[in-house]
Amino acid sequence: MAAPAPEYLRFTTHKSLTHRLVLSTLTGRPVHISQIRSSSPTNPGLAPHEISFLRLLDSITNGSVMQISYTGTTLTYIPGLITGSVSTGGGDVVRCVLPETCRRGVSWFLLPLCMLAPFSKAPINVRFEGDGVITSATETGDVSVDTVRTAILPLYEAFGIIGSKLELRILQRSCAGVGGKGGGGVVELRFGSQVRLPKTLHMNRSPGRVKRIRGVAYSTGVSASNSARMINAARGVLNPLVPDIHVASQYDQAPLVGDKGSAGGKKRTGVGFGLSLIAECSSEGVIYSADVPAPSQGGVTPEDIGKRCAYQLLEMVSQGGCITRVGAPTVLTLMAMGSEDVGREEI
Amino acid sequence: MAPTLGKRKREVANLSNKSPRISSDEREETELDAQEIFRRHFEAQFQPLPIIPKPKTVVEELDDEQDEQSDWDGISDGDENVVQVVEHTDTQLRISAMSKEELKAFMTSKPPSSNPGQSLIRDKPGLVEDDDPSEAANLKKDLALQRLLAESHLLESSKNPTLNGTNRHKATELRLQALGSKMSILKQEKMPMSHRRGIIAKQTEKEEKRRREARENGIILEKAKMKKNTDGKRDRGVGGPGIGKFSGGTLNLSKKDIFNIEGPRRSSSTRGGRGGGRGRGKRGR
Structure with missing residues (x-):
């Protein structure tokens, strides 16, 4: 840019890094973030998943400049244009390889990516793979990909984005591996619907009553009866309240990671199970979601997971509003990117 | 330690069990009385009944059982405060049946x-409400009944007692035949000759074996279906020779063909049969 020296917006710490970067990209304002984990004696600076996100941003934008200080505690980001996934050779899919040390679920990447995608020049198709892709919910607070697909992606329809052109393919499921690190899943996001200006949203009505409850119980590499037990426990809590409950049970083999050449050979990782529930309300577009995974060290019965998930869903419903905490960043960002009409939203 | 403990418990239990046992004895007596009354009544009307000795042993066994039960009671009353909760969840319960x-x-x-x-769940055409008096519903039910009658024998097969899969195909075949179809949909039209030969050979072998075994065991089977002799006129197409076999650019005529062309040879012709006939005719005139 030959323009005069850009005015940086200055932030500190790594808090909501992805959202800051996304908003910076959407508005074109450069950001300067400092003191990223500067107080940590062992792991100062950017974490592996944050680096991966920067790489992903780099691959779907054109002309963006990132500067990371030597210790990684300071980041300067000058955004470019969101081109989507045309620039890469070899297929229309951008591959994003996550390292084994990644502790965040893949939804941590998916949610900000989806916020950028409607304003891209071309469709955004990204495939997440590598030894660090955790498709399940994680204990670090990320939701599962099922929740992203069933609870977050439908929110885009209210903004004039065609739902049938969005796809989130789960090619390989995986839970968090040993110590909550790494997975080995494969997820592909296809965001084929772009808009210049999202429609104005009016969701200040009452959210209505919960009409039906759907969900996915996934068990990866463990007995499929775990799914049935989770579903049973969750239904035990929810059935007296809503009769229309259907939870799909999904069993997959655990993914194989590692090379044959390496010392340990190939091994299975990302074993675990979890439950994702959504509650659809009678009012259009209001979806509550809950997500509970089994901890990676184990020791929790599926019944507990099912019950906890059901209670979490009930808590979400009791909080009310048209948008849950998980969906709020997405909806608010899209509302901010809309036209000058005033959108309304009840949280 | 254990035996002494058990003994003590048994005594305690016996003490505790005394009152119910007495009550049960009394009940037994009343029951006996009732039986006695019935017996007397019966004997008054008919002849006296043979006296059966009372099965004493059963009572003793009962006593033993009660003792054992009391044993168990004794052990459990040691720690009364701890309530053991056993949660039994049935995983076989019908879980969410998503269509x-x-x-x-x-x-x-x-x-x-x-x-x-709206779009995903198609309304099923087969579902007719039971109490629908309209003509169309009656017709539908009638059709369903007819079909059930015609196809119920398929449901008897032990392998697959539902109208799914193979049986469904068979049912379709039956309906098509009823509508007048000549070709079977179950018969494969095109397959390698060797396969077809194999299949036919196997069929005949099976049938032959069945018949042989039946004959050996003296079971009378239905009559063997006579093979239809395909001796009739072969369809020779248009423009080809009407007789013989054309191969290698030559028309080969078999003896039979030649005989057919020549017509029946008369032994009388050598002896001037025609003339003779004529002569005979003349003679007749």
Whole structure:
């Protein structure tokens, strides 16, 4: 840019890094973030998943400049244009390889990516793979990909984005591996619907009553009866309240990671199970979601997971509003990117 | 330690059990009395009954059992305060039965649409409400009954007692035949000759074996179906020779063909049969 020296917006710490970067990209304002984990004696600076996100941003934008200080505690980001996934050779899919040390679920990447995608020049198709892709919910607070697909992606329809052109393919499921690190899943996001200006949203009505409850119980590499037990426990809590409950049970083999050449050979990782529930309300577009995974060290019965998930869903419903905490960043960002009409939203 | 403990417990239990046992004895007596009354009544009307000795042993066994039960009671009353909770959850319970269509719609890679009810669930044509007096409903029921009668023998097969899979195909075949179809849909039209030969050979072998075994065991079977002799006129197409076999650019005529062309040879012709005939005719004139 030959323009005069850009005015940086200055932030500190790594808090909501992805959202800051996304908003910076959407508005074109450069950001300067400092003191990223500067107080940590062992792991100062950017974490592996944050680096991966920067790489992903780099691959779907054109002309963006990132500067990371030597210790990684300071980041300067000058955004470019969101081109989507045309620039890469070899297929229309951008591959994003996550390292084994990644502790965040893949939804941590998916949610900000989806916020950028409607304003891209071309469709955004990204495939997440590598030894660090955790498709399940994680204990670090990320939701599962099922929740992203069933609870977050439908929110885009209210903004004039065609739902049938969005796809989130789960090619390989995986839970968090040993110590909550790494997975080995494969997820592909296809965001084929772009808009210049999202429609104005009016969701200040009452959210209505919960009409039906759907969900996915996934068990990866463990007995499929775990799914049935989770579903049973969750239904035990929810059935007296809503009769229309259907939870799909999904069993997959655990993914194989590692090379044959390496010392340990190939091994299975990302074993675990979890439950994702959504509650659809009678009012259009209001979806509550809950997500509970089994901890990676184990020791929790599926019944507990099912019950906890059901209670979490009930808590979400009791909080009310048209948008849950998980969906709020997405909806608010899209509302901010809309036209000058005033959108309304009840949280 | 254990035996002494058991003994003590037994005594305690016996003490505690005394009152119920007495009551049970009394009940037994009243029951006996009732039986006695019935017996007397019966004997008054008919002849006296043979006296059966009372099975004493049973009572003793009962006593033993009670003792054992009391043993158990004794052990459990040691720690009364601890309540053991056993939670039994049945995993075999019917879990969420998503219909196939719904499951498909929900588990695709696309975000589930907000109102799947309209497009995805087709209204089933087979469902007729029981109390629908209209003519159309009656016709439908009639058709269903007819079909059930015609196809119920398929449901008897032990392998597959539902109208699914193979049986469904068979039912379709039956309906088509009823409508006048000549070709069977179950018969494969094109297959290698060797396969076909093998299949036919196997069929005949099976049938032959069945018949042989039946004959050996003296079972009378139905009459063997006579093979239809395909001796009739072969369809020779248009423009080809009407007789013989054309191969290698030559028309080969068999003896039979030649005989057919020549017509019946008369032994009388050598002896001037025709003339003779004429002569005979003349003679007749």
